[in-house]
Amino acid sequence: MSILGGGIFKGMAVTLRNFVGSYFYKERLTTNDYEWRPDGALPQSIGDYPKEEGEQLSDTTTVNHYSRNFPMLLHDTGEPMDTIRCVACKICERECPPQCIYIEKSTEKIENADGKPQFYPAKFDIDVSVCMSCQICVEVCPFDAIVMNSQFELSTPDRFGGLLVRRDDLLKSNDYYHKIHPQEAATRDQKMADDKAAKEAKKKAAAEKAKAAAEAKAKAEAENESKEDAE
Amino acid sequence: MTQEITFWVLAVIAVLGALVAVRRRNLIHGVFALMIFFAALSGLFLLLLAEFIAAVQILVYIGAVGILLLFAIMLTERVTGDDARDITSRGSFWGWAAALAVLVFLLLPAIQSADLAQTAQPHIPSVKALGHKLMEPYVVTLEVLALLLTAALIGAVAASQGGEKTKEDSDDA
Amino acid sequence: MSFELIKDILIATVPLLVIFPSLFAFTTWMERKALARIQNRIGPNKTGIPCTRIGLFGLGQPAADGIKMIFKEDIVPRGADRLFHLLAPILALIPAMLILCFLPLEFPWGKFMSAPVQAFLLDSAVIFFFAISGLTTLAIFMAGWASRNKYSLLGGMRAVAQMVSYEIPLVLSAVVVVMMVGSLNAKEIADAQTGFNWFVFTPWGLAAFVIFFIAALAETNRSPFDLPEAESEIIAGYFTEYSGFKFALFFLGEYIAMFAISGLAVTLFLGAGDGPFLTSAPWLSVVWFIVKIFGLIAVMIWLRGTLPRLRVDQLMAFAWKFLLPISIFNILLAGLSHFALDARVAATSDAILYSIHAPHTHSGAVNHAPPKLVAGQKEAVMGALHYTDKNWVGAMEWFFKAALKGHVQSRSILAWWFGIWAMGLTVLYVMAKGLDNVSRSEVKPREYLYAE
C-alpha cells in the first residue's frame, strides 16, 4: 500500500541527494569549472587543443570510462611516426558508413615497432563533422590501430577546414589510451599479447613440427643408409 | 477634490467601455472592453465605500464571467467579425429609438423629479458587519442563493454537454 | 491631491517596486544554479563583473539576461492583433505587481507615513488578492489569442482552463484560515499567528497549506503544472510569438506572481513576519517574511528539478476530482474539530482556573493557609491563561509541562489535542486515498459533438 505521494517524496529525496552531493563530491559533476584560457584566444582547429597533457586531459578523465566521441590513431610508446600501428590497409575507410575517413598509403615502407618494414598512412583524415562515432572502424581494424577517444571539446570557429582532423592530431600514445579508458585498453593489450603469444606458440609448434619432421626425415635417411650399408 | 476627479475619470471609462463592448465588430475586443467597464465599475464601488462589493465585482465579473464569455466566443462562430455580414439586427433603428426614449423620457425625468439625499453619512466599511447581516436576517436568502448557484452550475453543464446524441448528430457521425 | 497623500502612496508603493524586481533577478540566478546542481552540473558561473574575468558565481547572469532581452529584436507576427500583442505582457505584469501590496510587509520606513496608506489594512484584503490574481488568466488568454498562431492559442486556452480550475481549491484552502481568524484583513491574520501560533501547526492548517501550495504551483504555471508553457509539447505555449522585452515582461510577471502567491501562503499559514528575536528587533519581521518566501520558492525550484509534467486530462482530473473535494472536506473538518476542540479545552481550562479560586470563595473572608496546590497546577494555570488569549502553541507547551508533573486535566487536554491531530490527518488521508483512486480511474475521452 504505497503512501499517497510516496513516489514524489522518493524523487525529491534523490534530487536533494544530488543537489547536496554535487557540492561535496567533485567527481559527480560532469563538467569541470573551466578556467579562462591564458591568452583567451579561441582554438582555431582541432590541433590547437593540447594533445595529451594539459587541461583537456584532466577533463576527459572525469568523463566516465565508457564515453565515446571520435576515433584516434594509436602508436606505441616512443616517437609517434616510428611506432604507428596503422598500416594504411584502408579496411576502415571502406567499412566506414558515412565515408568520413580518407587514407593515402605511403610509397615506401618504414620499420615499425616490431622491426618489420610496413607501409604507413601518408595522409589519414577524419571529417569529425561527418563521423557518427559508430565505432565500426575500431571493430574492423585488424591491427588495433584505431580506437575511440573521449575528447569532446573540439569546437572551432571554422566548420569546414577546422573540423577535418589530420593524421598528426589523431595520433595518440597507447598510455594516453590507458589513461582515458583503462579497462578497455587493458583488455585490448591483453588480447594483442595473447594473439602474439598464440602466434609464437603456433610458430614454435610449427617450428618444432618442422624440426621433428626434419629429424624424422633425417632418421629415416639414416636408417636407409644403414640398411644400404647392411646389404 | 480627488474624489471628483476619480469619479469623472471612472465614469468616462465606464461609458466608453460599455459603448465599445456593444458597438465593436470584433467580439474579442468587445469582451476586453466589457472587462474594462467592469473594472471601472469596481472603482466606482470603491469610491462609494462598498469595499467588499468592489472585490467581489472583480472576482466574479472579470475573473469568471469575462473568461466564460471568452470561452463562449471561442466556441461559437464569427469571432473577429471580419466577414461583411451586418452586425446589427434588421430593426436596429427602432432599437436606437427605444433606448433613447427610455433614457430621455423615462429615466432622466425620474431622477430630476425625485428629491435625493445630498450628503453622504460617514461609514466605515467592514466585512464583519456584512457577514453578521448575512447570517442573521438574510441567512435564508444565502441558502437559497447557494441552491440557485448549484442548480445553475449543473444546468449549464447539462445544457452545454448536449446530453445524449440527438437525431441529426447520429446521422452526421 | 494633497502632498501628504502623495508622499504616503509613494512610501507604500515604491519599495515594493524596487525590492521585488531585484529579488526576481536573484531568484532567476538561484533557480538556474539550483537546477544545475540538481542535474550534477555547475550552472552559470562566468558572468560576474562585466568585461573582467571575475565570475562571481554567475551573479551577473540576471543582468546579462536582462540586457540581452532589451536588445533582442521584438518580432510581432504579421496577422497578429498588434494592440493586444503589446497589451498582454503589460496585463500579465500589472496584477502580479498589484497583489504584492496586499502582503502584510511592515517595512520599517512605514513610520514616516502620516496616515497608514497600506493595502493590507483593507478590510477585504484577501478577497482583493484572489480577485486581482485572477487577472493574469486574462493576460495569458490575450497573449494566446493575439499571437495569431495555433500553438499559442492552444497554450492560452490550456492555461486559462488550468488557472480557472485551480483557483477554486486555492480560495477554498484560504477559507479555512479566514474562518479561524474570522477576518479577511491580512494584518489581523498575521497578528493572530504571533508567537509561533502558525496555522501550519494545526492539522487542518497543514492540509490546507499543502492544498494551497499545490494550487499555487498550478496558478503560476510552475513545475508539474507548466503545461501551458511546455517547450516540448506546444513550443512554449502562449508566449511563442514573443521575443525581446515583451518576453522578459512575461518572465518578470510570472516570477512576481510566484513571489506574491508564496507571500500569501506565508501570510496565511506560516505566520507572516513571525519569528524569533522579534521582541528585540521588530523590523526583523520583514526579514522573516522574505526568508519564508524564499523557503517556499526553493521548494518550488526543487519540485521543478524533480517532477515530470502532467498531461492536460490528468491536470484537470486532479483539480476537479481530487483537490476540490479534499479542500471542501477540509473546511468541514476544520470547522468541526476546531470548535469542538475549542469548547473542550476551554471547559477544562476554565475548570483549572476555577480550581485555584474555588477554596477562597467558599471559606469566606477568613484567610488561612494557601490551598494545597495539586502537582503541576501552576503550569496548567499558565497554559490555561495562554489558551484564553489564543496562544495555543504556548498553551500546549505549558500543558505539556503540567502533564509531565502529573496534572490530570492538562493530560486530558493534551490527549484531546493529539487525538484531534491523529483523527484529522487519518480521515483526510483516507479520503485522499479514495479520491486518488477515483481521479486515477480510466478517463473515457469524451467525443466532441459540436464543430464537426
Place this chain on the structure above:
Amino acid sequence: MTLEHCLILGAVLFCIGLLGALTRRNAVVVLFSIEIMLNAANLNFIAFWRFSDTPDQLHGPLFTLFTIAVAAAEVAVGLALVIAVYRHFKTVDLEQLDTLKEE
C-alpha cells in the same frame, strides 16, 4: 460625486446595455449587454445605499451581492444555451433563429 451624478451614470449605462440588447445580431453580444444593464442597476443600488440615512444597515451591498450571484448564474446558463443553440443550428445569429415563427 453626488447621488444625482451616480444615478445619471447608472441610467446612461443602462440605456447603452439596452441599446446593445436591442440592436445586435449575435446572441453572445446580447448577453454582454444584459450584463451591462445588470451592472448599471448594481451601481444604482450602491449609490442609493451610500447616500441613505442608515448606511450601517448595509441593505445596498447585500442586495448587490445577491444580484451579482444571480447575474453570474444567469450568464453561465445563458452561455450554455447559446452553445447548445450553436451546436444545433450552427449559428448564433438571432435573426436566423426563428423556427418558432409560423410562415
